[in-house]
Amino acid sequence: MQELAVEKRKVPVTIRCVDCEEIKGELFLSLFSKNHTGQETALEFMNSPERFFVLRLEADPPVRMMNKDRIVEVEISAEAELGGQDLSRMGAKEEPMEVRFNNQASLNGNAYVELPPAKSRLIDFLNQEDKFFLLRTGQTAHIINRRQISFVTPRR
Template sequence: MTEELRVPKRKVPVEVGLSGGGTRRVAVFLAEYASHHTGAERLGDLLNGEGEFIPALDEEAKAMTFVNRAGVAFARVSRAVEAGGDGELTIPTEHTVEVALVDGRTLRGLVSYVLPPERSRLVDYLNDGPPFFPLLEADAVVLVNRRLVSRVVALRDP
């Protein structure tokens, strides 16, 4: 009977950058259906969700671990996992940026968002966006913890 009540989940590999430095390879478990949008649950849904701790399987230790989301500087996942299917028909605002974290690490990628024209500056997005914002790399999406960013530099596109 309890099998009928289980929510189907899929195991997704994630590289987690911890706030004090260092990274861990873990696997998180995402639902087949998201509660706030159509399609499957994304890593961004999990990171921007509720609760302080996220259950994960530590790949190296081969043990369940509980990661405090406040201590996650960034989480890198395949673009396929984080692909949006919201059917957005508006042209997004995009900026190539370099993100400096408080621990000295830097990330580089594309920030893409849709906001009303009167609030569409990069600073508006950084101030009002989700706690973890997506940074698009060539093959991955890095979800960056806004609270652990020391600065963002808007770069000129080549």
């Protein structure tokens, strides 16, 4: 059966859940993206239609089947997620913001908006259908669950 396995890359992450549990582990990401040239990103992975995914843990038991709906955010190094890409130089509009979650935690960072000019307001970005979006804070990328946000405050 091993010959049927699809090769994946393991990426270290920290997952924060709705019950405030913090889990360190590894995501299994595809070596090839379905949407662009290059590797699958954690953002693409979290926005895929599957409701559950496997998280490899350092603890016993070594794996956990995670429900995406109970995840507040996935923290990953910006280098692992973006591979050195500068999203603002690629045409994305940088939107500084504070995100306040339903569990009262908050994050300050920059989202990168890639929408048509007539629909490129922050509210348009927040109302997109994708469940998750990327918020960057320095060298860290946060994959944010829109359904776990209480409110967003624009920063300038």
